[in-house]
Amino acid sequence: MTRGGGKRPTIYDVAREAGVATSTVSRALARPERVNAATREHVLRVAERLGYHTNQLARALPSGRTRTVALFVADITNPHFFGIIRGAEQQTRAAGCTLIVGDTEESPELEARNIERLSGSVDGFVIAASRMSDADIRKLGAEHRLTLISRQVDGVPSAIVDHADGTGQIMEHLASLGHRSVVYLAGPRRSWLATQRWKVISHSARELGMAATRLGPFPPAVRGGAAAADAALARGTTAAIAHNDLLAIGMLRRFADRGVGVPGDVSVVGYDDIFGADFCSPPLTTLAGHFAEAGRRAVDLLLGARGEAPRGRGAAQVVLPSHLVVRESTGPVRAGAKRPEKNL
């Protein structure tokens, strides 16, 4: 088994032991049709006996194909990304490749630096919720194989869940409950999602005859909830749409602390249907989407796109359906109560 004295056996060892040339070994391993069945069989047996394993590095050097994909997420501690990570990991593995995961901590600089650093060591990049500008992304997309999740940029392949349509669902849900005004607690300034969502919210509000206000930006995390809740309260709205579930959960907590009833005094809606959205109190009404699928599709796009696949204009933009999960954080606007004017 460990013949050769400690070092891992190479194709040279296998070739010598099998009495053939290294090229034959290489081909026996990778190009079955280029070598006689009997020879191949023999080489394989010897390789097996020696405990030979291909050195991926050496294999990648000449071709430049590392069979590795990098995934960057804006915040690795946000449960929202779990689904994405898992989906991407599965698909990468299914394609016989390896996934590298990086946390960009909401920083466009860190995104760029990470890409820089890994450039040459991976076959492509998947960025979830990129904070970079369209221009920077387009530039990067021209230089590297790149796919986006939860972000659309012309000419760059992407996979998103349909949160525009989803936001419409949210608005109709709220309208149907009798709400006449809504507040959007926005996420980071550089968040593309935040911009898109606000567009749809303000537009549907007009259509539905509701008043809509945008507040923020707030950090898209539980800790951002207190300020967001207070701001919403100050606006005297009956319905609040939080940038994501983390923020929504933080708001729920603040409302509870301040004695504001949810959904009695104010209804709260989030995005993503993350772990915990179903057991916080009250359970959160939120827009759900199949993010693991988005992760899978993004990797597909990246790996499938063998050069000829549409990049540049006409790049594939996958849009996955979304659906509103109505739980207990939204309810009919209370008949009597005008607006919650409670204080701490």
Place this chain on the structure above:
Amino acid sequence: MTRGGGKRPTIYDVAREAGVATSTVSRALARPERVNAATREHVLRVAERLGYHTNQLARALPSGRTRTVALFVADITNPHFFGIIRGAEQQTRAAGCTLIVGDTEESPELEARNIERLSGSVDGFVIAASRMSDADIRKLGAEHRLTLISRQVDGVPSAIVDHADGTGQIMEHLASLGHRSVVYLAGPRRSWLATQRWKVISHSARELGMAATRLGPFPPAVRGGAAAADAALARGTTAAIAHNDLLAIGMLRRFADRGVGVPGDVSVVGYDDIFGADFCSPPLTTLAGHFAEAGRRAVDLLLGARGEAPRGRGAAQVVLPSHLVVRESTGPVRAGAKRPEKNL
């Protein structure tokens, strides 16, 4: 900038452009002391101008050092591992290396296969909550650079949070509330933690004069909670210790469905203090530990251990402190009620 026609510039390009040998370029980049300051300055400037970036693959080939670390977690969708992943990622990056994350889906086979596959492409492995046998781990530890998280095996470096001591804290907490019996809802059969915890539970129970029962195994996930809760109920205990917070949260839900009061009828304790443990209802009493730190230390151990560092017997075993976070899922045993005999 893009001279050289599309391809990434190599040290050959830099050498030619700077009028020196490639070895000089290489040294100017990596061994400042081996080259004249002026020469170095010049080479660096040319490299900069050409937009040169080291090809990590080529660099790794001769040395075998890939500056990459692989981390495997038992279940990437379990929030518990977020902290570990983030900690490991930070530390890896701080060391100028790259982290690869893999999900082993609670399968020892998948662990082994993953290691097999990445062997040669990474400098070492960190396995969190390994499901492999001690013997297999020891064997792997002898062949590869390996560090464990939440698992101790003789001769293999590891970082764990002190859940033995922590389990003692839990038991004393329950005893102080008047509980005379406790049930442990065990995790996977191959979970080392499960074994350890049960040891401490049964031992302290004896010391404290309590009755202790072990039930399970249950899948360490929310979905495992229903069966676990039912089993605990059937035992008629007043206190339940769940293998982890996921399971505990699942139990909480089941108890609520069945009209069993928590902590009125039964107290529930979990492990890990995951995201959500503070806002489920009731908020969960759980054993907290600094898992991000464990992730960091594990990577430290792996990377710091430059061969000479203790491996084999005497391998470093870092133990981080743990502390009980008492929330509302535990309370004094109810005076009147003997045992909750409620049904659906």
Place this chain on the structure above:
DNA sequence: AAACGCATGGCAAGCGGTTGCCAAAAGTTG
């Protein structure tokens, strides 16, 4: 002034595969 030491930089041999090209061998065809 001869002998010596040291700083500096070049040469070239790997690291472990892949692959284009060619030659030998085997199989076909007339």
Place this chain on the structure above:
DNA sequence: CAACTTTTGGCAACCGCTTGCCATGCGTTT
């Protein structure tokens, strides 16, 4: 049986960087 096609397998040149060893040239020592 000769001429020709198709397999099959070997040679050797990369891929881009590192590094041991050696040569050069300069400053130092005696």
